[in-house]
Amino acid sequence: MPVIPTHPKLSRRFRLQYEEAQTRWVLLYPEGMVQLNDSAAEILKRCNGERTVAEIVSELEAAFSVQGLTTQVESLIEEGGRRGWID
Secondary structure, X not given: OOOOOOOOEEOXXXXXXXXXXXXXXXXXXXXXXXXXXXXXXXXXXXXXXXXXXXXXXXXXXXXXXOOOOHHHHHHHHHHHXXXXXXX
């Protein structure tokens, strides 16, 4: 079972930015680009190595007036770790 980092951080190999041409957030890396959906972008914007997963969840739940985002956030961070996006 993959380990989710306590303070997830975007890998230095990737840059998160908004692309006007795609009208969406993307992860840029030397070999290309990953287009993100809105939920993934909101999670990754908060992966700065300072916030815990619980803090990211709490911030998102407050920002969007929803509850129960822990599984979604953990899943994206876990997948990001597998793909090398998250350290």
